[in-house]
Amino acid sequence: MGCEGKALRFMSWGKKAVAVLLGLASAAMWAHTVHAIPARGLPTAFSTSAASDSAYGRSSGRTSEQNLWTCWLDGAPVHKKPLPAPNIVAKVARAGQVFQAETVEATPFGTEWLRLRSGETGTPLWVPLAYVRRVAPENAMGGDLPIGREQIGPYHGLPLDYCPSDLVLLPARYCFNDEPQRLRAEAAEACRRLLDAAQQESGLRIRVLSAFRSAQTQAYLCRRKISAAGIEQRDVARPGHSEHQLGTAVDLTAANGLHLLNERFGETREGRWLAENCRRFGFVQSYSRARAFREGTPYEPWHFRYVGRLNVERFERTLNER
Secondary structure (H helix, E strand, O other): OOHHHHHHHHHHHHHHHHHHHHHHHHHHHHHHHOEEOOOOOOOHHHOHHHOOOOOOOOOOOOOOHHHEEEEOOOOEEEEOOOOOOHHHEEEEEOOOOEEEOOEEEEOOOOOEEEEEEOOOOOOEEEEEHHHEEOEOHHHOOOOOOOOOOOOOEOOEEOOOOOOOOOEEEOOHHHEHHHOOOEEEHHHHHHHHHHHHHHHHHHOOOEEEEEOOOOHHHHHHHHHHHHHHHOOOOOOOOOOOOOHHHHOOEEEEEEOOOOOOOOHHHHHOHHHHHHHHHHHHHOEEOOOOHHHHHHHOOOOOOOEEEEOOHHHHHHHHHHHHHO
């Protein structure tokens, strides 16, 4: 073999060695950085010390409502490790299948996983958080939830059939492209006053792009986003976990559609006016830049939730304490 051939062979071995070392380093990083989400913001039953002996997908009769999660996507993979790799899928779950969680864990790859205990092997299994939902007990009492007191987020969800009884149509002049939008009556009145004030005080024409959204519509949007961006996506909430299902949240835009659903909307005159004045009308910016920096949630300067003027200060204080 000539010198050139030996050199090429040596380079090939070198590449293989580097690949092996990188793989070992990645595995070591995963092993040492998968961790339980801090208890703050999570039900206390998610603590690993509260692990249950419940079998995979079944209840032992001692199941706490705090621990129950339901698969919303038919065919969702159940993994042997919290890694999105097809060769470690243990089985697939059915839509509607109920799991009992030991904890919710995060990985350095930007994904969150529900850790289960398997009754078959005694070893843990994982389901991507992207494929499960949880109805918070405080949201399952029946009837319309009190405005500003609803508990909703990644770990606190609504029943899929939750639909407030007092939804009303917004007049077309408040809606982007005259598309019909619905809000709870109190929120609709506050939204009309907010948009009227923007035009009267600053000459700004702001419109509602999206308001109430059913869990079924949210499931469609979430499936589409996961197909495009993977399970690590955080831009679209899971069904039952969207503020839009409350009937009190709106996505707003300029009447001309400039920077539609874009972070740059926050830099426009409309975006700045809303951020400065929304509290006067009982609205809060749920996904602010500060929260995005602190919690890793998406920054959505177009998204506002009505909580009522008396609840604004308490609501924002709660967000800051997370």
